[in-house]
Amino acid sequence: MGRTVVVLGGGISGLAASYHLSRAPCPPKVVLVEGSERLGGWIRSVRGPDGAIFELGPRGIRPAGALGARTLLMISELGLDSEVLPVRGDHPAAQNRFLYVGGALHALPTGLRGLLRPSPPFSKPLFWAGLRELITPRGKDPDETVHSFTQRRLGPEVASLAMDSLCRGVFAGNSRELSIRSCFPSLFQAEQTHRSVLLGLLLGAGRSPQPDSALIRQARAERWSQWSLRGGLETLPQALNTHLTSRGVSVLRGRPVCGLSLQAEGRWKVSLGDSSLDADHIISAVPASVLSQLLPVEAAPLARALSTITAVSVAVVNLQYRGARLPVQGFGHLVPSSEDPSTLGIVYDSVAFPEQDGSPPGLRVTVMLGGSWLQTLEARGCVLSRELFQQQAQEAAATQLGLKEPPSHCLVHLHKNCIPQYTLGHWQKLESATQFLAAQRLPLTLAGASYEGVAVNDCIESGRQAAFRVLGTEPNS
Numbered sequence: 001m002g003r004t005v006v007v008l009g010g011g012i013s014g015l016a017a018s019y020h021l022s023r024a025p026c027p028p029k030v031v032l033v034e035g036s037e038r039l040g041g042w043i044r045s046v047r048g049p050d051g052a053i054f055e056l057g058p059r060g061i062r063p064a065g066a067l068g069a070r071t072l073l074m075i076s077e078l079g080l081d082s083e084v085l086p087v088r089g090d091h092p093a094a095q096n097r098f099l100y101v102g103g104a105l106h107a108l109p110t111g112l113r114g115l116l117r118p119s120p121p122f123s124k125p126l127f128w129a130g131l132r133e134l135i136t137p138r139g140k141d142p143d144e145t146v147h148s149f150t151q152r153r154l155g156p157e158v159a160s161l162a163m164d165s166l167c168r169g170v171f172a173g174n175s176r177e178l179s180i181r182s183c184f185p186s187l188f189q190a191e192q193t194h195r196s197v198l199l200g201l202l203l204g205a206g207r208s209p210q211p212d213s214a215l216i217r218q219a220r221a222e223r224w225s226q227w228s229l230r231g232g233l234e235t236l237p238q239a240l241n242t243h244l245t246s247r248g249v250s251v252l253r254g255r256p257v258c259g260l261s262l263q264a265e266g267r268w269k270v271s272l273g274d275s276s277l278d279a280d281h282i283i284s285a286v287p288a289s290v291l292s293q294l295l296p297v298e299a300a301p302l303a304r305a306l307s308t309i310t311a312v313s314v315a316v317v318n319l320q321y322r323g324a325r326l327p328v329q330g331f332g333h334l335v336p337s338s339e340d341p342s343t344l345g346i347v348y349d350s351v352a353f354p355e356q357d358g359s360p361p362g363l364r365v366t367v368m369l370g371g372s373w374l375q376t377l378e379a380r381g382c383v384l385s386r387e388l389f390q391q392q393a394q395e396a397a398a399t400q401l402g403l404k405e406p407p408s409h410c411l412v413h414l415h416k417n418c419i420p421q422y423t424l425g426h427w428q429k430l431e432s433a434t435q436f437l438a439a440q441r442l443p444l445t446l447a448g449a450s451y452e453g454v455a456v457n458d459c460i461e462s463g464r465q466a467a468f469r470v471l472g473t474e475p476n477s
């Protein structure tokens, strides 16, 4: 009888792991178990009454690098090429990003000329921060917070305005707690290898082998900065589901895993409450904190390490306005914590993807709320009502973008514990998990946003790597 691999979690990581398992020349029996009724995890797209698309989770995927190319390859393999909505390099959403500081929007400088010019909110041209970076010695610690690393290499303004905002935009997190080594590994590696981040980025880390396809070549030729799908990004998990089912993968929905136990022959029993599954190997693509609760006593040290990988919540407020205009054209703006502790940033969805505006077209923006403001409310056990988030988001849109009229449509979702936090020393947690799994020879492989990257591309890659580890084959490009 062939092996059975059970994949826990039907978010994009679990779907990607199942996808790569199912495409092996001699695939094992694959069972994907999802706790909710819907696949896709945080990837969720909702259609408004006028046909407009509202993304409740991710809204854009980057095509750059080997990971970006592999995701595009998967898109082609799934037959979704004609659904792709690119943001081409010459588009304002590719060229303009803003910071909201001191009550005003400031365009982030681009190109060499931009770096030489004074660029508020920074007091001096960023060229000077670059010069400082080039002559700063290499750090000696095995890890450092993003804030400390940036302050040491690029100065306090870049740390407290630019990197603080970036950490809020990508991780909804605090740059004074997040790890440079785990959150921005390319910056950490560039310093380690070339002593300077700028030198490292200029000289490059050497190109890793990349797949090739017509879509990948098009993305390169047109310098796409990101892309979405016509019907919203949830089209991707839906297409993966159709593909998996056609390949004989059992996809179970509405079946939360409630425990894992090891049997005498080294096989797993996966408890689903009223029934169970036997597995030769498990790929876990549920959050680390969830897995830590499912593991048996034999794996207590692993459970302890995983339980320390926490996540923060984000309130996503999608707003649509009739007859309104934005003061600037770009991807969106980020807000440093010193300016507004509640608003992480606002994405100008209609600029990047006007095709999703509905009919008649309405201006769509998404306000992301979180940070210390939300953490404090959660810690105090406050009532987190829809009205609270809607009011906060409308105020931010009015103050920061001049959108003072009430929105014609509004969606409010509080995503609890949705973004894992790679805090200082995260790499040690991963190392102790890896060592435990190797020493105990546990047939368990970890995938998902909890470990080595939260972006959709990172999650897809983690699923791919997990599948190849289980299959015992080397991933090709």
Ligand SMILES: Cc1cc2nc3c(=O)[nH]c(=O)nc-3n(C[C@H](O)[C@H](O)[C@H](O)COP(=O)(O)OP(=O)(O)OC[C@H]3O[C@@H](n4cnc5c(N)ncnc54)[C@H](O)[C@@H]3O)c2cc1C
Pocket: 008, 009, 010, 011, 012, 013, 014, 033, 034, 035, 036, 039, 040, 041, 042, 043, 056, 057, 058, 059, 060, 061, 062, 255, 256, 257, 258, 285, 286, 287, 290, 314, 316, 415, 418, 419, 447, 448, 449, 450, 453, 454, 455, 456, 457, 459
């Ligand atoms: C608001 C927001 C905006 C984002 N924006 C972007 C963006 O623009 N671009 C980008 O690249 N990335 C973005 N991200 C990040 C990215 O979307 C996520 O990191 C990624 O989707 C996580 O995928 P995952 O499969 O690892 O985890 P999840 O999506 O969390 O999937 C885990 C799955 O496991 C299931 N599960 C949990 N417990 C059990 C159980 N006991 N039994 C069975 N199943 C269980 C859950 O229901 C879920 O479906 C964003 C994230 C958020 C929250």
